[in-house]
Amino acid sequence: MNDSFISKQGFRELVANAFHIYFKNAPTLIAICAAVLLPGYLITDTVGYFAPDDAKAIQAFDFFLRAFLQVVAEIFLVGEISQAAFGQPTSVGRGLTRASARGLGRLIGTNLLALAVIAVVVLAIGSAGVLLAVAHHEIAGTLVILLGCIAFVLLWVRYIFVSQVVILQRVYWVSALRASASLVTGSFWKTLWYGSVFTVTVAFLSYLIAAIPLSPWSEDFAGYWLVESIIKNAVALLLFVPISAAFWTLFYYSLRIESDRLTTADIVEIQSFGNL
Amino acid sequence: MGDYFTFDGLREIILGVVASFVTAALVAVTGWIIVRTGFGSAHRNAQRHLRQGRVLQTAGDFARAREEFETSINLLREHPTPALLAEAYLRLGDTDLATGNWQGAVEHFKLYRELASKKAKVPEDLVCLRIGRAHLGMGNVDEAFRFLDEARRIQERVTHNPLLGETYVRLAETESRRKRPDAAREHYLRAINVQERLRDRRAEAGSRVGLAEMYASTGDFESARGQYSSAARLYRDAGDAGTAGLIEAKAAGIAA
Numbered sequence: 276m277n278d279s280f281i282s283k284q285g286f287r288e289l290v291a292n293a294f295h296i297y298f299k300n301a302p303t304l305i306a307i308c309a310a311v312l313l314p315g316y317l318i319t320d321t322v323g324y325f326a327p328d329d330a331k332a333i334q335a336f337d338f339f340l341r342a343f344l345q346v347v348a349e350i351f352l353v354g355e356i357s358q359a360a361f362g363q364p365t366s367v368g369r370g371l372t373r374a375s376a377r378g379l380g381r382l383i384g385t386n387l388l389a390l391a392v393i394a395v396v397v398l399a400i401g402s403a404g405v406l407l408a409v410a411h412h413e414i415a416g417t418l419v420i421l422l423g424c425i426a427f428v429l430l431w432v433r434y435i436f437v438s439q440v441v442i443l444q445r446v447y448w449v450s451a452l453r454a455s456a457s458l459v460t461g462s463f464w465k466t467l468w469y470g471s472v473f474t475v476t477v478a479f480l481s482y483l484i485a486a487i488p489l490s491p492w493s494e495d496f497a498g499y500w501l502v503e504s505i506i507k508n509a510v511a512l513l514l515f516v517p518i519s520a521a522f523w524t525l526f527y528y529s530l531r532i533e534s535d536r537l538t539t540a541d542i543v544e545i546q547s548f549g550n551l
Numbered sequence: 552m553g554d555y556f557t558f559d560g561l562r563e564i565i566l567g568v569v570a571s572f573v574t575a576a577l578v579a580v581t582g583w584i585i586v587r588t589g590f591g592s593a594h595r596n597a598q599r600h601l602r603q604g605r606v607l608q609t610a611g612d613f614a615r616a617r618e619e620f621e622t623s624i625n626l627l628r629e630h631p632t633p634a635l636l637a638e639a640y641l642r643l644g645d646t647d648l649a650t651g652n653w654q655g656a657v658e659h660f661k662l663y664r665e666l667a668s669k670k671a672k673v674p675e676d677l678v679c680l681r682i683g684r685a686h687l688g689m690g691n692v693d694e695a696f697r698f699l700d701e702a703r704r705i706q707e708r709v710t711h712n713p714l715l716g717e718t719y720v721r722l723a724e725t726e727s728r729r730k731r732p733d734a735a736r737e738h739y740l741r742a743i744n745v746q747e748r749l750r751d752r753r754a755e756a757g758s759r760v761g762l763a764e765m766y767a768s769t770g771d772f773e774s775a776r777g778q779y780s781s782a783a784r785l786y787r788d789a790g791d792a793g794t795a796g797l798i799e800a801k802a803a804g805i806a807a
């Protein structure tokens with residue numbers, strides 16, 4: 276007998292159910308993640324290895340590209356996690372083909388649009404802050420930079436459900452951004468609180484796992500960085516990304532129920548056409 | 552940290568962010584080209600018609616939605632893509648259900664079943680539910696019960712399955728028409744239980760109206776009035792004051 280997790284849930288339930296879904300469907304979710312994430316992370320790690328240690332451009336490149344890759348992986352994961360949340364079996368092939376059938380360019384493009392909005396707003400405010408600091412207005416500059424941080428948090432929470440919206444509601448581009456923002460409206464603090472606690476906890480857990488010396492070679496070995504990169508990514512991120520995707524997908528359903536936006540007809544539509 | 556608050560630091564960060572976006576855009580475009588070249592223009596046209604039909608169907612323009620789905624099916628018959636053709640038949644069947652073309656609905660759902668592949672298929676319970684609804688529309692209550700009960704059997708394998716709400720309602724309607732009020736009441740109550748958990752107020756109100764009508768038909772007017780009042784309150788909570796008024800009038804009619 277399988278369980279369905281489509282219900283209004285509190286934080287503890289969401290976390291427990293996200294882990295339950297992850298452990299029950301681990302091979303499928305890890306395989307989907309590996310197919311999408313490992314080649315991408317290998318590229319960013321290679322660029323990072325050959326770049327000078329203090330290259331800020333590389334750090335920014337690495338940060339945003341990793342965020343982007345995580346979002347792309349989430350696109351492929353959300354459909355299968357939704358299936359699992361309905362108590363249905365999951366499959367790697369279906370997970371990969373579902374996203375392709377929706378139009379990969381459109382799915383990635385919509386998420387890229389959300390990331391671009393966040394990056395442009397935060398960079399614009401941040402640049403103003405830096406310019407003020409350079410012009411010897413340190414306090415004003417710090418306050419503006421702080422404003423940039425607030426803008427980042429605000430936009431991150433507003434666009435957190437874009438992957439769920441494009442896959443499960445089949446809404447794209449600006450409409451998807453609006454749908455995600457509208458779902459969060461009225462539950463902003465709850466989403467921020469749940470999201471922050473969950474993200475920090477899982478990131479810390481991933482960091483602890485990645486800190487365990489798993490490489491059989493010493494640091495003197497020429498390809499040590501490559502082995503370390505593969506092991507760290509495999510261990511930490513293949514855990515972090517699927518569990519996060521499960522948490523956010525369950526939270527998406529929970530918020531829709533809480534805000535009276537999930538009808539029986541919606542559920543029939545999602546389950547009927549979700550696999551096509 | 553202080554290095555970041557300089558012109559050079561800022562320039563480098565912006566450069567890095569722009570580079571990451573260019574790389575991401577390249578990945579997206581490459582993905583789009585790979586997927587796009589995998590299908591011919593007929594496939595893309597069919598997909599466009601299917602999408603357009605879905606929009607029209609959602610807007611309630613079923614005649615034009617039907618035309619779009621039929622065009623899509625004609626294109627896909629010449630250049631078969633099983634998953635897409637299956638979706639087109641299913642959408643066309645749903646349009647038939649919405650317009651009361653019960654025979655057409657059964658035919659299209661059967662065509663869907665023949666095409667459904669392992670990689671892309673609608674769960675069997677939802678196909679049974681649709682075929683059951685079509686038979687109920689045609690008045691084949693025994694056949695409807697057979698399909699709906701099969702849907703229920705599959706769905707009950709999952710605890711707290713939210714899809715059961717719809718199935719129980721259809722089963723209750725079938726049982727009402729089979730003159731089995733006790734079984735109908737049981738299914739309505741189960742449906743209400745599922746709909747309450749989902750907070751689907753309109754669906755719950757609909758079930759309560761069905762239950763009230765069932766009570767009224769058996770002469771239990773007190774229970775009928777109670778269910779009508781609950782339904783009216785739910786419709787009002789959902790922002791549908793018009794329907795709430797109609798239901799209250801019905802309740803008052805019973806009281807009289």
